[in-house]
Amino acid sequence: MIAPVNFKSGVPVYLQIVQQVKAASASGTLRAGDALPSVRALAEELRINRNTAARAYSALETEGIIETRPGAGCFLKAQGASPLRKTVRSERLGAELDAVIVQAHHLQIADDELKTLFTERLEAFRQRQAANHETQV
Amino acid sequence: MIAPVNFKSGVPVYLQIVQQVKAASASGTLRAGDALPSVRALAEELRINRNTAARAYSALETEGIIETRPGAGCFLKAQGASPLRKTVRSERLGAELDAVIVQAHHLQIADDELKTLFTERLEAFRQRQAANHETQV
Amino acid sequence: MIAPVNFKSGVPVYLQIVQQVKAASASGTLRAGDALPSVRALAEELRINRNTAARAYSALETEGIIETRPGAGCFLKAQGASPLRKTVRSERLGAELDAVIVQAHHLQIADDELKTLFTERLEAFRQRQAANHETQV
Amino acid sequence: MIAPVNFKSGVPVYLQIVQQVKAASASGTLRAGDALPSVRALAEELRINRNTAARAYSALETEGIIETRPGAGCFLKAQGASPLRKTVRSERLGAELDAVIVQAHHLQIADDELKTLFTERLEAFRQRQAANHETQV
DNA sequence: GTGGTCTAGACCACC
DNA sequence: GTGGTCTAGACCACG
Numbered sequence: 001m002i003a004p005v006n007f008k009s010g011v012p013v014y015l016q017i018v019q020q021v022k023a024a025s026a027s028g029t030l031r032a033g034d035a036l037p038s039v040r041a042l043a044e045e046l047r048i049n050r051n052t053a054a055r056a057y058s059a060l061e062t063e064g065i066i067e068t069r070p071g072a073g074c075f076l077k078a079q080g081a082s083p084l085r086k087t088v089r090s091e092r093l094g095a096e097l098d099a100v101i102v103q104a105h106h107l108q109i110a111d112d113e114l115k116t117l118f119t120e121r122l123e124a125f126r127q128r129q130a131a132n133h134e135t136q137v
Numbered sequence: 138m139i140a141p142v143n144f145k146s147g148v149p150v151y152l153q154i155v156q157q158v159k160a161a162s163a164s165g166t167l168r169a170g171d172a173l174p175s176v177r178a179l180a181e182e183l184r185i186n187r188n189t190a191a192r193a194y195s196a197l198e199t200e201g202i203i204e205t206r207p208g209a210g211c212f213l214k215a216q217g218a219s220p221l222r223k224t225v226r227s228e229r230l231g232a233e234l235d236a237v238i239v240q241a242h243h244l245q246i247a248d249d250e251l252k253t254l255f256t257e258r259l260e261a262f263r264q265r266q267a268a269n270h271e272t273q274v
Numbered sequence: 275m276i277a278p279v280n281f282k283s284g285v286p287v288y289l290q291i292v293q294q295v296k297a298a299s300a301s302g303t304l305r306a307g308d309a310l311p312s313v314r315a316l317a318e319e320l321r322i323n324r325n326t327a328a329r330a331y332s333a334l335e336t337e338g339i340i341e342t343r344p345g346a347g348c349f350l351k352a353q354g355a356s357p358l359r360k361t362v363r364s365e366r367l368g369a370e371l372d373a374v375i376v377q378a379h380h381l382q383i384a385d386d387e388l389k390t391l392f393t394e395r396l397e398a399f400r401q402r403q404a405a406n407h408e409t410q411v
Numbered sequence: 412m413i414a415p416v417n418f419k420s421g422v423p424v425y426l427q428i429v430q431q432v433k434a435a436s437a438s439g440t441l442r443a444g445d446a447l448p449s450v451r452a453l454a455e456e457l458r459i460n461r462n463t464a465a466r467a468y469s470a471l472e473t474e475g476i477i478e479t480r481p482g483a484g485c486f487l488k489a490q491g492a493s494p495l496r497k498t499v500r501s502e503r504l505g506a507e508l509d510a511v512i513v514q515a516h517h518l519q520i521a522d523d524e525l526k527t528l529f530t531e532r533l534e535a536f537r538q539r540q541a542a543n544h545e546t547q548v
Numbered sequence: 549g550t551g552g553t554c555t556a557g558a559c560c561a562c563c
Numbered sequence: 564g565t566g567g568t569c570t571a572g573a574c575c576a577c578g
Contacts, residue, residue: 013563107226367528375536379434
């Protein structure tokens with residue numbers, strides 16, 4: 001259920017888990033009330049330190065994404081809207097897109113190919129979402 | 138010529154400089170053969186340590202963006218053919234695209250808006266390039 | 275495991291470490307997945323500064339020789355296909371060969387002796403590889 | 412007569428000139444009594460600083476390779492044997508060969524190709540020598 | 549003046 | 564414990 005983490009992305013491992021849970025919640029892979037794997041099980045599955053798994057859950061609880069019921073486990077809470085304003089979010093994403101465009105230039109990848117690559121990847125992402133939704137039903 | 142860096146963003150200062158130079162190079166603000174500010178001057182202007190500035194230039198050189206001639210200075214290289222395989226380059230860019238797509242999801246930005254944002258930014262980038270090319274002639 | 279460095283050779287200390295790790299990796303003394311000494315341990319053993327050791331490992335990572343997992347340590351990577359184009363790789367090696375040939379000339383070593391030396395060293399390298407492979411089985 | 416220098420080889424520019432003059436002397440391109448270009452001419456031809464050219468000649472004079480006659484110019488002196496013992500020279504070259512072999516491994520270049528490349532480059536070097544000798548006669 | 553290297557010591561995030 | 568980053572200050576080789 002939880003995808004492997006990328007150790008060399010620069011993004012902290014515990015944050016990657018946080019983002020995954022958020023994404024799973026957003027895409028419908030996980031729904032309100034669903035149980036998450038135990039800290040112990042998660043740590044074993046991802047081959048990470050238990051402290052790291054615990055920190056991820058701790059952060060998720062602080063953010064109000066999950067709820068831990070002692071003795072029972074962790075469960076997904078209903079998620080509200082993003083706290084950030086729309087314009088802020090768009091701007092943030094725009095900056096990342098700019099960086100990718102610059103990178104494409106240095107990798108000598110033409111605009112056409114960049115567009116193709118973009119739609120391909122977006123389509124692949126959508127299908128992963130759909131597949132997750134399928135298994136859920 | 139170099140914009141101030143953000144010390145609290147979590148992104149390493151030297152990487153911020155790398156990205157700025159890359160962007161300036163890609164958009165044509167900097168051209169092949171142009172001299173970059175000296176390590177000392179850059180450090181003073183950005184109020185950072187000389188080593189940090191040197192590290193940024195060093196990274197840019199290993200990426201093949203600039204050429205550094207000890208005792209003379211750093212200069213933007215004319216980019217010839219990339220030494221990397223085509224498939225490797227596509228894969229690298231694809232990975233970055235995936236990251237942006239996931240990020241869009243976390244920011245609760247719909248696919249359609251992501252697409253729009255992408256084409257907008259790409260178009261803006263092209264126009265900046267065209268404008269810089271204009272001033273050259 | 276790591277031999278002492280020569281402070282007076284003019285060759286940067288961090289590069290000496292890079293070359294040692296490369297040689298150990300190529301000859302099979304170090305194998306994929308093996309852990310390298312920690313930055314702190316290496317610095318202490320070689321009586322160098324921690325930053326210098328870190329710089330060596332950083333260079334090795336950008337070359338794709340090792341993988342560094344912050345908080346965990348540095349590990350030798352299994353080398354997959356090189357990301358570089360074939361022609362680029364040949365050209366780089368050719369440049370190094372040219373340098374050696376010129377150097378032979380300066381050292382007043384005749385072509386025949388250079389050839390002999392070359393085959394001898396290559397044969398010795400192969401045998402070291404074979405020996406290391408032996409101990410693995 | 413003097414080949415361009417490589418600014419990014421790590422080898423000091425003035426040393427590259429020294430080595431070139433030595434090599435030219437060894438290969439017969441320059442002979443005892445021949446005049447070298449003036450400091451001024453050399454600096455212009457190689458697009459280097461006059462100080463650098465002067466330093467190269469100064470080093471050559473200190474080593475006894477050339478002789479400067481004030482007002483007349485610099486002239487090549489008869490060169491004696493290398494001051495280093497044979498075994499030392501062989502060992503030094505062997506170390507460089509080892510480094511190249513290791514590098515070939517990391518560039519994923521097979522032994523056969525390495526050998527081919529080596530003989531090709533050596534042959535090319537010989538032909539350059541022969542051509543120089545030709546023009547001299 | 550230029551960049552390259554090294555030392556020393558500090559703080560941070562992560563396992 | 565691990566590596567990553569930054570500062571501060573020094574020395575060197577080179578142009």
